[in-house]
Amino acid sequence: xxxxMPLAIPVLGAGLILGFHSPRAATRIAxxxxxxEIVALGAVVWQVHxxxxxxxxxxxxxxxxxxxxxxxxxxxxxxxxxxASGYLRHTGEGRFSSPRWxxxxxxxxxFTVISVCLSxxxxxxxxxxxxxxxxxxxxxxxxxxEGAVEAGWKYLIVCTVGIAFALFGTIVLYxxxxxxxxxxxSALDWVSLMxxxxxxxLDPHLVxxxxxxxxxxxxxxxxxxxxxxxxxxxxAEAPTPxxxxxxxxxxxxxxxxxxxxxAIVSRSVGPAFPHILLVIFGVMSMVxxxxxxxxxxxxxxxxxxxxxxxxxIIAIGLGLGGPLGLFGALLxxxxxxIAKSLLFFSxxxxxxxxxxxxxxxxxxxxxxxxxxxxxxxVGGLAIVGLPPFSLFISEFAILSEAFAQAHYLVVxxxxxxxxxxxxxxxxxxxxxxxxxxxxxxxxxxxxxSEYIAMGMAAFCVLFFGIRIPYVFGLLLREAMAVLx
Amino acid sequence: xxxxxIATEKILSSFSVFLFLTILLLAVARRISTSVLLFGLQSxxxxxxxxxxxxxxxxxxxxxxxxxxxxxxxxxxxxxxxxLTRRLKTVRDVKASTTPTQSVFVAVAIIYLSYAAVHxxxxxxxxxxxxxxxxxxxxxxxxxxxxxxxKALMQMLGLLVLENGIFLAALITTFGMPLVxxxxxxxxxxxxxxxxxxxTFRISDTFEHLDVSKLRRLRG
Numbered sequence: 001x002x003x004x005m006p007l008a009i010p011v012l013g014a015g016l017i018l019g020f021h022s023p024r025a026a027t028r029i030a031x032x033x034x035x036x037e038i039v040a041l042g043a044v045v046w047q048v049h050x051x052x053x054x055x056x057x058x059x060x061x062x063x064x065x066x067x068x069x070x071x072x073x074x075x076x077x078x079x080x081x082x083x084a085s086g087y088l089r090h091t092g093e094g095r096f097s098s099p100r101w102x103x104x105x106x107x108x109x110x111f112t113v114i115s116v117c118l119s120x121x122x123x124x125x126x127x128x129x130x131x132x133x134x135x136x137x138x139x140x141x142x143x144x145x146e147g148a149v150e151a152g153w154k155y156l157i158v159c160t161v162g163i164a165f166a167l168f169g170t171i172v173l174y175x176x177x178x179x180x181x182x183x184x185x186s187a188l189d190w191v192s193l194m195x196x197x198x199x200x201x202l203d204p205h206l207v208x209x210x211x212x213x214x215x216x217x218x219x220x221x222x223x224x225x226x227x228x229x230x231x232x233x234x235x236a237e238a239p240t241p242x243x244x245x246x247x248x249x250x251x252x253x254x255x256x257x258x259x260x261x262x263a264i265v266s267r268s269v270g271p272a273f274p275h276i277l278l279v280i281f282g283v284m285s286m287v288x289x290x291x292x293x294x295x296x297x298x299x300x301x302x303x304x305x306x307x308x309x310x311x312x313i314i315a316i317g318l319g320l321g322g323p324l325g326l327f328g329a330l331l332x333x334x335x336x337x338i339a340k341s342l343l344f345f346s347x348x349x350x351x352x353x354x355x356x357x358x359x360x361x362x363x364x365x366x367x368x369x370x371x372x373x374x375x376x377x378v379g380g381l382a383i384v385g386l387p388p389f390s391l392f393i394s395e396f397a398i399l400s401e402a403f404a405q406a407h408y409l410v411v412x413x414x415x416x417x418x419x420x421x422x423x424x425x426x427x428x429x430x431x432x433x434x435x436x437x438x439x440x441x442x443x444x445x446x447x448x449s450e451y452i453a454m455g456m457a458a459f460c461v462l463f464f465g466i467r468i469p470y471v472f473g474l475l476l477r478e479a480m481a482v483l484x
Numbered sequence: 485x486x487x488x489x490i491a492t493e494k495i496l497s498s499f500s501v502f503l504f505l506t507i508l509l510l511a512v513a514r515r516i517s518t519s520v521l522l523f524g525l526q527s528x529x530x531x532x533x534x535x536x537x538x539x540x541x542x543x544x545x546x547x548x549x550x551x552x553x554x555x556x557x558x559x560x561x562x563x564x565x566x567x568l569t570r571r572l573k574t575v576r577d578v579k580a581s582t583t584p585t586q587s588v589f590v591a592v593a594i595i596y597l598s599y600a601a602v603h604x605x606x607x608x609x610x611x612x613x614x615x616x617x618x619x620x621x622x623x624x625x626x627x628x629x630x631x632x633x634x635k636a637l638m639q640m641l642g643l644l645v646l647e648n649g650i651f652l653a654a655l656i657t658t659f660g661m662p663l664v665x666x667x668x669x670x671x672x673x674x675x676x677x678x679x680x681x682x683x684t685f686r687i688s689d690t691f692e693h694l695d696v697s698k699l700r701r702l703r704g
Contacts, residue, residue, distance in 0.1 A: 059664075096682070121665070123661055123662065123664075123665030123668070123669075124664075124665065124668065126665075126669075127665070127668035127669060127671075127672055130672040130676070131672065131675075133676075134672070134675050134676055134679055137679050137683070138679065138682070141683065141686065144686065144690070145690070146690050146691065149683065149686045149687055149690050149691075150699040152683055152686075153636070153680075153683045153687060153696065153699065154699070156676070156679060156680060156683060157630070157639055157643070157680075160643060160676055161627070161630065161643060161646065164643070164646055164647060164650055167650055167669070168623070168650050168653065171650065171653060171654040171657070171658070171661065174654075174658055174661060175609060175657045175658050178658055179609065184658070184662065185662060188661070188662065188665065205605070206605075206609070209605075
């Protein structure tokens with residue numbers, strides 16, 4: 001029952017919101033439902049923490065890893081809903097492009113990502129993962145401009161094809177499991193697969209083939225280079241709250257799916273094969289995205305490439321394994337999502353006030369928008385991994401794991417990319433913050449909803465850098481226990 | 485053995501050949517409507533194969549999957565495509581970036597490549613080479629159609645062909661996934677097509693054409 005609540009609320013809520021034509025009413029209902037949803041998710045997380053795994057029927061299950069990601073989803077979606085309530089004040093009525101459609105689709109999207117985290121069955125997980133693409137495609141194309149339509153189409157096609165490969169990988173794994181003597185009815189259940197993993201691994205070819213397809217498939221949604229082509233477009237063209245949701249929730253959710261497969265494959269054919277693939281994709285994403293950050297001209301594209309880079313960092317942490325690598329990877333999923341939300345929120349404010357996101361046309365915002373600038377600066381310093389912000393800790397953990405395992409090539413590339421990214425961000429931000437503003441926005445004051453969302457995100461980024469709260473640390477440890 | 489038994493054997497032994505035929509014909513098809521018909525035909529062959537498998541292996545839930553394939557892929561999706569082409573008033577040409585001759589060569593190469601690829605795995609999964617090679621070629625053909633045809637509708641069709649291949653691979657190696665999962669996948673496909681349909685309307689509204697190769701504003 002407990003596991004059904006966080007799934008039922010967004011689905012019913014989406015239907016309910018569509019019934020309210022006035023933007024004000026839709027916003028209020030959405031905020032209310034968001035609050036209820038966060039409570040429901042909190043209840044699940046708490047129950048998992050207190051009593052261990054929860055199972056509901058054959059398809060729903062929550063363990064420490066799900067709880068950790070659900071907590072992240074709850075926090076980020078809360079921030080996004082609050083921010084969106086102010087952001088949408090300029091949006092008019094259009095087919096699928098009105099505030100009520102916006103909130104309804106956001107709740108459907110939340111339904112799919114929460115289902116991914118709660119699914120006990122890899123087939124169900126795939127269905128919901130495809131659902132995330134479907135629910136967010138209209139949101140990416142929300143503005144209906146040429147760019148938005150192009151980005152939406154590209155997103156839909158690239159991710160659907162990518163995820164079709166993940167389906168093929170799932171089928172191959174299913175085949176390997178059935179061949180190893182598992183009951184076909186339970187051969188897609190994650191727990192049974194984990195239990196039977198050593199037996200499945202007796203014939204390693206099929207399992208390895210499955211993992212290659214899965215990493216390419218779900219890697220497309222994570223945004224691994226070279227399957228990342230949809231990501232910058234979708235992030236740049238979507239409304240800002242959606243960019244934050246994609247970057248902070250969707251990418252993590254795809255990473256979560258990959259973690260589940262990685263656990264099975266590592267246990268059945270040994271960690272060497274999946275982990276080397278993860279490190280290769282991770283390093284490739286980091287290097288390519290890091291270099292592309294230097295040449296970006298659009299603020300949101302810059303942040304999208306930074307997301308690819310950070311997904312690379314997480315993949316490296318996961319691929320290195322070990323206590324510190326895993327700790328860093330999981331912590332980084334959370335830290336990155338908060339810092340990236342903060343950055344996107346600031347970018348949204350800049351767009352509203354300056355009217356553009358082109359970096360060369362934004363000048364002197366430190367004078368016209370001091371508070372937004374402060375948020376942008378905190379987010380920027382955090383995202384490049386400077387202490388005392390939270391991302392420093394997770395990146396440092398991953399880096400020390402790489403040192404401990406003597407992967408010096410990874411260490412060198414990692415540090416080089418971090419310095420290039422630092423240079424890139426410093427260069428772009430310096431141009432935007434300083435200089436003489438060529439236009440003075442009339443009303444650049446933050447409204448309360450923006451204040452709350454950005455303030456809380458900034459607080460989290462700073463606070464988690466100074467100390468990791470006790471309960472959070474426990475949840476993190478429970479999540480690690482599932483994977484090891 | 486009754487008449488049904490004979491039909492089953494014939495279907496199971498020959499459907500790969502018919503699938504290769506549809507692949508070659510898809511490569512030369514110049515009109516969208518022809519391609520849609522070929523997709524329908526291909527799905528009908530697969531539906532027959534599903535039903536034959538259900539009969540031979542005595543798996544009642546596979547009959548349901550077969551019926552779903554028939555209703556969705558043979559009837560509903562082609563009809564939806566015809567409706568879309570009529571509403572969009574688009575040119576009927578698929579706008580191929582390769583000549584038909586080149587396409588046939590690619591298709592032949594795909595079929596050859598698939599046989600080479602499944603040769604090493606066929607023994608491991610106790611499945612004859614032909615159906616497995618047919619499944620892999622369908623996947624590759626779908627991908628080929630998606631990259632070589634510029635019309636948005638043809639990209640959707642390529643995706644469907646690719647999905648047919650994945651479905652076939654699942655069917656011949658494991659007699660299909662559990663029923664609930666199969667139904668979920670069908671639902672996803674339908675929703676995906678619906679959304680792509682919405683987007684084709686938007687593309688033709690905003691750009692006044694359906695040539696996705698001209699959507700290149702977003703780069704870098």
